[in-house]
Amino acid sequence: MFTQAPLHKMLKEIKAAHWLGKMTPFRIFGNTYYVGTYQSCCHMIDTGNGLILIDTGYAETAYLIVDSIYQLGFSPYDIKYIISTHWHGDHTAATAALAGLSGAKTVIGRDDFEKAKKYLTHDILVDDGDTLTLGNITVNFMHTPGHTKGTISMFYEDTDGVNTYRVGTFGGAGHNTLVPGKYDFEGAREAYFESIERLKKEHIDVFIANHCWNNDTYLKGKKLLETGENTFVNTNDVWLGFLEHYKRGLENIIAQENA
Numbered sequence: 001m002f003t004q005a006p007l008h009k010m011l012k013e014i015k016a017a018h019w020l021g022k023m024t025p026f027r028i029f030g031n032t033y034y035v036g037t038y039q040s041c042c043h044m045i046d047t048g049n050g051l052i053l054i055d056t057g058y059a060e061t062a063y064l065i066v067d068s069i070y071q072l073g074f075s076p077y078d079i080k081y082i083i084s085t086h087w088h089g090d091h092t093a094a095t096a097a098l099a100g101l102s103g104a105k106t107v108i109g110r111d112d113f114e115k116a117k118k119y120l121t122h123d124i125l126v127d128d129g130d131t132l133t134l135g136n137i138t139v140n141f142m143h144t145p146g147h148t149k150g151t152i153s154m155f156y157e158d159t160d161g162v163n164t165y166r167v168g169t170f171g172g173a174g175h176n177t178l179v180p181g182k183y184d185f186e187g188a189r190e191a192y193f194e195s196i197e198r199l200k201k202e203h204i205d206v207f208i209a210n211h212c213w214n215n216d217t218y219l220k221g222k223k224l225l226e227t228g229e230n231t232f233v234n235t236n237d238v239w240l241g242f243l244e245h246y247k248r249g250l251e252n253i254i255a256q257e258n259a
Contacts, residue, residue, distance in 0.1 A: 016032035018060045018061050019175060022061075022064050024040055024221070024225060026224055028043070028232050029158060029160060030158035030165070031045055032167055033072055035065055036052075036057055036065070037061050040058060040091065041057075041210055042065055042214060043208050044069065044074070045137055045139075047134040049135030050080035050081075051079045052079075052080065054085065054169070055083070056091070056095045057091065058094060059094050060094040062094035076098065079104040080134055081106075081132065082106045083139070083152075084107065085154075085171030086152070087116035087119070089118070089119060092097075092116055092119045092120065098186065099120070106120065106122040107125075108128050108150065108152070109127075109147075109150030109213075110125040110150060112148055112150025130144075139155070139156045140156065142155070144196060146193075147171075147172030149184055149191075152171045153171045154168065154169060156243070158206070159233065163233075167208060167211060169209065170214075171210065188218075200243055200244075205233060206232050207238055207239040
């Protein structure tokens with residue numbers, strides 16, 4: 001069951017000082033790790049031939065990402081690709097620094113390329129259906145516009161040597177750009193609904209989030225570290241509930257406007 005996690009009691013403070021959202025890094029499953037902060041998710045994939053990062057968060061917390069990678073026994077110099085789910089600064093502002101440190105190639109959805117130049121010029125532009133292979137991981141991209149014009153979602157197979165699961169994320173679920181005056185592009189609402197319907201058709205065994213409150217990343221990670229119980233796996237019902245929750249959220253916004 002999907003539940004919208006209550007925001008951490010420090011959320012107001014960490015919005016002003018992003019580094020206060022520091023989290024202990026942990027392995028989610030197989031070769032997929034969490035190296036982000038509370039307010040800006042960052043996931044790392046060990047492909048066996050280098051690392052892939054999904055999003056990097058705020059510029060002020062780049063050092064926390066580096067520290068988390070080291071804590072897990074990896075080196076930031078082994079990052080080969082950094083994927084931006086969309087162009088907003090809470091997902092891309094640290095990318096230039098981490099790419100500069102590691103020499104990694106940077107990846108973003110084609111339709112977000114221009115706006116992302118506010119933070120950096122990405123190396124690789126991807127479209128719907130494109131793939132990226134490194135080592136034993138192949139990431140499949142889906143263009144899911146709405147939150148931004150070029151938002152990309154992604155899916156890949158991961159294994160712990162015993163079980164193989166499909167990992168996935170929605171690259172941008174927020175409604176903050178779906179209200180009048182805030183649209184990232186014309187037709188954003190219609191595109192958002194279409195993206196959610198496409199995503200509902202994707203079976204996800206391990207749902208990784210754009211923000212911790214999308215799937216209780218903080219609480220699930222805390223439980224995993226303290227007890228060993230992994231509540232990230234077999235979460236397709238959470239995935240579907242999450243998508244339906246955000247669909248209803250936009251429907252409610254529209255209904256209130258029309259009331």
